[in-house]
Amino acid sequence: MIVVTGATGQLGRLVVEDLLTRVPAEQVVAAVRSPEKARDLAARGVQVREADYDRPDTLKTAFEGADKVLLISGSEVGRRVPQHQAVIDAAKEAGVGLLAYTSVLRADTSTVAVAPEHKATEEAIKASGLTYSLLRNGWYNENYIPTAQQGVATGNVIGSAREGRVAAASRADYAAAAAVVLTEDGHADTTYELSGDTAWTMDDLAADISTVAGTPVGYQDLPAEAHAKALTEAGLPEPVVGMLVSIDASIADGRLADTTGDLSRLIGRPTTPLRTTLAAALGD
Numbered sequence: 001m002i003v004v005t006g007a008t009g010q011l012g013r014l015v016v017e018d019l020l021t022r023v024p025a026e027q028v029v030a031a032v033r034s035p036e037k038a039r040d041l042a043a044r045g046v047q048v049r050e051a052d053y054d055r056p057d058t059l060k061t062a063f064e065g066a067d068k069v070l071l072i073s074g075s076e077v078g079r080r081v082p083q084h085q086a087v088i089d090a091a092k093e094a095g096v097g098l099l100a101y102t103s104v105l106r107a108d109t110s111t112v113a114v115a116p117e118h119k120a121t122e123e124a125i126k127a128s129g130l131t132y133s134l135l136r137n138g139w140y141n142e143n144y145i146p147t148a149q150q151g152v153a154t155g156n157v158i159g160s161a162r163e164g165r166v167a168a169a170s171r172a173d174y175a176a177a178a179a180v181v182l183t184e185d186g187h188a189d190t191t192y193e194l195s196g197d198t199a200w201t202m203d204d205l206a207a208d209i210s211t212v213a214g215t216p217v218g219y220q221d222l223p224a225e226a227h228a229k230a231l232t233e234a235g236l237p238e239p240v241v242g243m244l245v246s247i248d249a250s251i252a253d254g255r256l257a258d259t260t261g262d263l264s265r266l267i268g269r270p271t272t273p274l275r276t277t278l279a280a281a282l283g284d
């Protein structure tokens with residue numbers, strides 16, 4: 001039995017889809033905090049079980065009979081270490097054979113703002129004694145769809161990433177890697193640095209948007225303070241502004257640029273180019 005937490009999220013749904021191409025539906029458990037959101041999966045034969053990171057009793061039941069569990073990192077930044085600890089404890093109690101976890105690229109040394117929670121979770125997983133696979137995911141191509149839409153509307157993409165590069169891949173690529181680890185042998189106690197095959201700059205991003213949209217879009221690099229001011233004036237809330245500016249600082253620092261090849265090796269094909277993801281999104 002393979003259990004996927006966060007299975008109604010964007011990545012989780014793609015992992016379940018990939019698993020359904022590899023194993024019978026009755027071997028897949030969608031562990032979700034709102035079972036009503038997973039009715040479509042239940043209709044396809046997937047077992048849907050309630051699993052809320054804030055309610056450990058649900059996790060215990062959700063993991064019964066699980067050989068492998070994928071813990072998809074939660075989305076409530078700042079609350080994730082205790083939430084993930086509850087999942088680890090429940091996996092341990094259930095005698096799970098392998099716990100896979102969606103971490104962040106170079107979690108142990110990264111200066112990306114979200115890294116400390118991932119690092120703490122990785123440490124908790126190792127301390128638990130569970131067999132693990134750490135899927136250190138780089139950035140999603142899809143993170144740049146709103147940027148592309150904004151770029152098409154204004155002719156301009158702004159940022160403070162300087163010449164920094166991003167080795168992004170599509171969510172579906174990361175989902176496929178998780179499905180491989182969950183269905184194939186040989187992934188015990190592994191750490192994968194998963195990222196796109198190509199690392200691109202913000203100038204490259206603007207060029208791809210121009211090509212896909214058929215309209216000129218440029219990249220304007222700003223000092224961090226000016227970037228923050230522009231985002232605030234565009235109406236973004238303060239925590240989001242802080243997060244976006246800090247991400248660009250990490251990109252400028254090369255923290256999301258690693259092209260290790262781990263992802264394409266795991267999935268047995270090249271990763272999805274940024275332009276392909278943008279074309280699919282802007283074509284909608």
Ligand SMILES: NC(=O)c1ccc[n+]([C@@H]2O[C@H](COP(=O)([O-])OP(=O)(O)OC[C@H]3O[C@@H](n4cnc5c(N)ncnc54)[C@H](OP(=O)(O)O)[C@@H]3O)[C@@H](O)[C@H]2O)c1
Pocket residue numbers: 005006007008009010011012032033034037051052053054072073074075076083102137138139140143
């Ligand atoms: N690599 C990147 O570029 C990147 C970007 C953004 C986020 N991330 C991380 O990767 C994760 C997966 O990405 P995504 O795109 O699938 O995000 P997403 O669509 O926001 O999905 C997050 C999932 O976590 C579930 N969740 C949140 N809090 C929970 C709780 N208390 N108990 C149980 N489940 C809970 C959500 O449940 P519901 O379906 O009920 O809402 C959802 O299924 C994110 O949560 C975040 O940690 C990575």
